[in-house]
Amino acid sequence: MTNWRKSSHSGDGDNCVEVGHGVGIRDSKAPATHITLSPEAWSAFLKVVRAR
Known part of the structure; x- marks a missing residue:
């Protein structure tokens, strides 16, 4: 089982990566x-x- 994490900038919302x-990565709405x-x-x- 993978431990998935979302950014602290996402707050309590569920619309995040x-x-x-x-x-890898996943959409929180389609786990x-x-x-x-x-x-x-991943580095790229x-x-x-970060450049944005």
Whole structure:
């Protein structure tokens, strides 16, 4: 079982993206599916998000 986390910036809302250690990302409204990312892809994703 993966422990999914959402950003503290999401507050109590359920309209967010969650991150699972070693698994990937998922939409909190559709938790049954997720996108698996390599460590390199995750780093690239974070770089783009932080640049905005």
